[in-house]
Each structure stands twice: as structure tokens, then as C-alpha cells.
Amino acid sequence: MDLEFIRELITPAKTKIVMLVMDGLGGLPLEPGGKTELETAQTPNLDALAALSALGLSEPVGPGITVESGPGHLALFGYDPLQDRIGRGVLEAVGVGIDLDPSDIAVRGNYCTVDAAGVVTDRRAGRIKNEISRPLSSLLSTKIEDVEIKVETVKEHRLAIVLHGPGLSAEVSDSDPLKNGYRPLPLKALTAQAEKTARVLNQFVEHARQVMAGYEPKPPANMLLLRGFDKYPNFPSFPEMFGVRAAAIAVYPTYRGIAKLVGMQVLPVEGGATADEFATLEQYWNDFDFFYLHVKETDLAGEDGDFARKVSIIETVDRLLPRLMALQPDVVVVSGDHSTPAALKGHSWHPVPTLIYGKSVRADGLAEFGERACSRGSLGLMPARNIMPIALANAGRIIKWGG
């Protein structure tokens, strides 16, 4: 079922949908036969909501596939992540908070070390520390011809670089030789349209080299390698496709960026706590039909291998849930963009517990929100991109199809 098919069936309605995404929600027990983080958490409010909901387990891309946040969120938003892809350069740029325009070009960069002959001796500049990398990057941002160039450290040697200006193209070859022992390659235009971009980039690399050469104390990095030139992806717009005024409530830049890429309005959140996100939801309740509310800390705790902290964050969200329900949303989705079991200290392929609540939902009567309860739910094991059509249907926003 593709998005065009659904788009043709969309009808207006005065209903409101909230999609509450706990990042990396799915988990694993620490001991065989034990409970997961979500199963361990005391969640009376989620459990009560589950009793009135249809439950299931969602897979972002497919069986056995572990995803990053980008494809995980695209699937929750109803897209097919194998079809609609966010380039890594764009995702890293939005992740460090660079605001992208549709005509901008995003590039992934590395700090590296070259010897006197210009040969790369370390493609990662000894994994240069963030404390050195960050201030260095801020000095590299510049303007060449009429092109603004922003440089931000993603982590250590990894950089997000964004070009903003007229007449840019992503059709430029990489400079990264991908191995030590080689010189950086000149950046070459792959089409006539890209000549300006290649010229500006080559000047930028020389500018960066000079800045690093003059920097004191001498940093471990003395050169840049560029690879992966991305344009802003041209997705079908979420609000147009689904006929909703859509708002995003997220604190972390990556999620604000992904929401913006699909056309959601990104709302300001005063303060960085989850409770502040719920306050934003209350504040803007009358202005939108669809709210994406993102909780990051579940994933961070999972990545840290901190089972107890992940449990505690889930419990915090549970205590905030009555504020959401008090707004009387027509449809509520609670899910995650992927699993991040504390036991694995990272993202995983395990299907994600998912709940869809609404007045017309055929509730499973399972009064527990947890992995094993969800595996018994009527939504079954489903692709995450099924969630949006079901939510829209329950919100009275999909008309009957005659064939």
C-alpha cells in the first residue's frame, strides 16, 4: 500500500492525533525469563490506556534489521524508509542543529592528519577530542564567493558541513581516499551544474588547511576529507499527504530536523525536560491536528546500558500521560522508533511495543503495555509504516474505498 493510495482517501476531520515516541522503547530482559525495561516499569496510566487500545509490535524496516533514528522515524511517520531516504550528511547536519533549506548541500567531513608531502597518515586525526574539534570547527565556517559554509563537529573527527547559496549541486566527487597512505583527491564536478560547487569546495578545503596550520596549540588535525554530498530530500509532505496540521515537539536537534524534513512545524520547547514537552503540547493543542512528541532519554539510558534509568524514564512518561489524556485526543499512538535494550547497549532489531488508542479502536483488552502483551495484540507484528494509516482511520480521516 503506497502513500499515493492513502493520500487519495484522505478526508478532513476535526480530530486530533498524538504520536508519543519513546526513543529506543523496546528492550530485553537482563536475565533469561526476566522482564524488559517496559515490563519492569510501573506504568498504571499506560496500562490503563492499553486496556482501551489495540496492541502490536512494529518493525521499522524489516525482520532482523537494526535502524538509526532516521529510517526509524520515517517509518513511524508512514513512509517506506527503503524508498524515502535521508542522506547521512543531511541527518548529521540536522542532528547538530544546522537549519537546512531545500537548496542547501550537506557534506560529511573528517578531520585528518597529512604528512609534509600531503599524504594522509591518519584519516581520523587520532580521533581528535571534542574539546579540540568543536572550537576548531567554529573557526572553519566561512563564506566563499556567495556561498555560506557552516561547519559543526558531530563527534571527534566527524563533521557536518552545509553549503548555503545559489546554484549549488550535490554532483561532486569525494576527496576522501578512504585509506591512509594516499593524498586527498581533488573535488571534481560530476556535471556542468556542479562546477561552481566543486570550485567553492576546493577553495574551502584550502581555507581550512590554512586555518589549521595557523592554529595554536597545533591540533592533531591539519587537513579535511569530504565525502557524501546530499541534497535536502524531497519527500512527500506529511501534512499535505495526510491532510493534517502537524506539529513536532522534540528537544534534540536530530528529531526536530527529521520532523522539519517531512514538513511538520517544529514547536519551541521551554526547558529541556519531558514535562516541558507536555507543556508545549498543552499550549499548542488548539493549533494542530497531529502532534509528534519525542522522548529521547529512553534511548540514551539504553545506549548507556542503564536498565534502571530506562525504567525510571518510562515511569516519568507514564506519570505525564494523564496531562495528554486530559486534552481528550481522538487517537493516541505510543511507540518507539526502534528498540535500544540496555542489555545490548545499543539499537537493536527487536520489534517495538506499539499501542493505538481511539474511541473506535477494537481494543484487545490487554491491560498492560509491554513487549509480551504487545506480541499478543491484534495489530500483530507489523511494519511501523502501518501505524499512520490505522491512526488516521481511527481519527475518521480515511474514506471508504470502492475499488
Next chain:
Amino acid sequence: MDLEFIRELITPAKTKIVMLVMDGLGGLPLEPGGKTELETAQTPNLDALAALSALGLSEPVGPGITVESGPGHLALFGYDPLQDRIGRGVLEAVGVGIDLDPSDIAVRGNYCTVDAAGVVTDRRAGRIKNEISRPLSSLLSTKIEDVEIKVETVKEHRLAIVLHGPGLSAEVSDSDPLKNGYRPLPLKALTAQAEKTARVLNQFVEHARQVMAGYEPKPPANMLLLRGFDKYPNFPSFPEMFGVRAAAIAVYPTYRGIAKLVGMQVLPVEGGATADEFATLEQYWNDFDFFYLHVKETDLAGEDGDFARKVSIIETVDRLLPRLMALQPDVVVVSGDHSTPAALKGHSWHPVPTLIYGKSVRADGLAEFGERACSRGSLGLMPARNIMPIALANAGRIIKWGG
């Protein structure tokens, strides 16, 4: 999700996966409300493993579709059987133990009866008995020009014929008129490259006719019909695709043949019993990362309609399971290539009970391996080709995907 997508995410690991395939595992109760063969069997070891596993029901091709062993196994090995097909000629040839080379041509043949005018009066030669068919076939094997021709009886009138030699092509028209009352058609080259093959085959048919004419006592067959010319299929190699050193442990030629076709190394089994297969597993444990272990007798009992024997074979496998687990595999899959309910005395479309065990599996906590327990499992009702990606993920062999 296609195989190319998964191939790009494969990463090396020092983990071991065992796929234990009980042929025709799925069954049916003999009485309404009764238990299936697997549910009837006393399987304490499989039940204990199930408690630590994710369970589900797998479908080789799709709902309602009953498969032969070829597509059933291809699906278990991660292929899409609708995409990657083994020609019936090739499958029958490997099934009777003919070792195929990639340049060989496999042909399906029938013994038939023709009248004095050469018109086919019985396309199946009265379903000539195996005891007559087998010795006759061994006399038909010959060499024409530089082409070796091997003929083996598959069953009764059905023959597997393999051509081995230089410059062969499968682009040859059939000789089988498909109805009684017609003369066999001359075999014609459909392309210039196939002229030698057609010439050799026409000589071979004449040779066969003469052998049968001179045979005493006069067999019910006096002519051959040929149809379906297959080349050795060109599948993506299983070991390359999934980055594993893959070994097959099987006694019956069909399964050894299919495993060889996908690029697995087929191990010798001393003796033909299931226990001997487990001994082979132990013997070669250090040399491979992936083991396919095939138990045929479950299917044979099902085909015979022998419920009690199928139960007893499952119990035998259960008693051998501790030897497998003692090797400390990282991931174990237990499944079948299709169902063969004794109640139906043949293959069926019913989904196959499937278990995936591993340290990072999110266990369902269902301490029973049976059709109904599996229908409540978190793997749900799934295409059999989902099993490999999940097994590989649990073995730490699939990296995170960023989009």
C-alpha cells in the same frame, strides 16, 4: 527487503548458527480438537528451548500454497522462492543423486508407449514399475559425440536425464506432445547455440528407442518423451551473501543437492540415521559458522499417513537436541520446509512451527514447541525467508542501517 539490501549490512562475527530442519514438520490433529504430531510428541528438550526462544509460524511462499522441498528450503535459506527458482529437471536430478556441474543441462523425461505408427498410446507407459524402470534406465546412459548422458529413474515412468559436455544449451523445444494420440515431436534448437544439444538429444532418443526394442522381457515402455530443459540455477551464493562458512548435513540426495546449489559445503554423514547427522555436526563444529541439519523421516511418516511414527521421529530428534545444545551454538533455528500432516498423507499449505533461540532473542516465555504455541509467538505468521535475517541479527552479523 531484498537480499542485496541484507548483503550490504552483513558483518563478520565469531558466532555459530544451527538450522535444524525437520522435513514436513507441521501437522494436523487426527480428530477435531486433538493435538498435532508435534504437540503429541513428548519433547522436553524442545520445550525447554522454546521457553528461551521467539516462536512463530512460517510460510514458505504464501497463504494457502503447498510447496515441494525445493522452494521450501530456498525460503528457509533466505531466498524468495518466487524469484529464485530451481528448475524441476535440476531438482529431480539432484534428488536421484546426480552431481551437477554449472554447465550441465538437466532434462525431465517420461517412459511412454507408442504404437506401430509411432503414435503415443500411453504417456506414462502404464506407470511402469520401479523394478523395471530402474534397470532399464541404467542401460540408457550413454555418450553421444562428446556429451555424457546420465539417465536415472525418479519414480516409475519419471526420469532425470543430465547432459554433461562442452557447448550445451537449454534452449531446446520439448518432444512431449502432452497428450496421447500424437507422435513425439522432434527436439528442435530454439537458438543457434542449441543446435548441438538438439542433435545430440535426437540421437539419444533414437538410441533409447533401440535399447528398449531389444530389451527382454519386453517392457511396457518403448519410447521416451522429454520436456523441461534446465540449466544449473545461478543463485546468489549463500555463504557469500550472508558472510558465513556454511555446511549442510543431510542424508537424502535432494537436500544435499539443494544445499550444494546455494553454495553450502555438503558434509559426509557416516551411516544414515539422524544420530549420525548429529555426530557429523559435532565432528565439523569448529570448521563452519552455519550448519543446516536436515531430518527427512518426519516427512516420510507424514506422507505415509503414519501419525504415530511421525510423533516418534520428533521424539528421537528431541532426545538428540542436547548434543546440539552442548556445542553452545549462538543461534538455533528449528523449523520445517513445509507441513506434511499424517492426516493428509502429503505436503500441505499449513504454516510451519518455527523457533529461534539465541542469547539476545526476546523470548516469548512459551515453554512449548507446537503449532498452537507458535501461533501465539512474537514472530507471528511470517514468510519463511524472514528467518535468516532474524537468525543473522541474533548472531551479531547484521550492522545498523542508517538510511
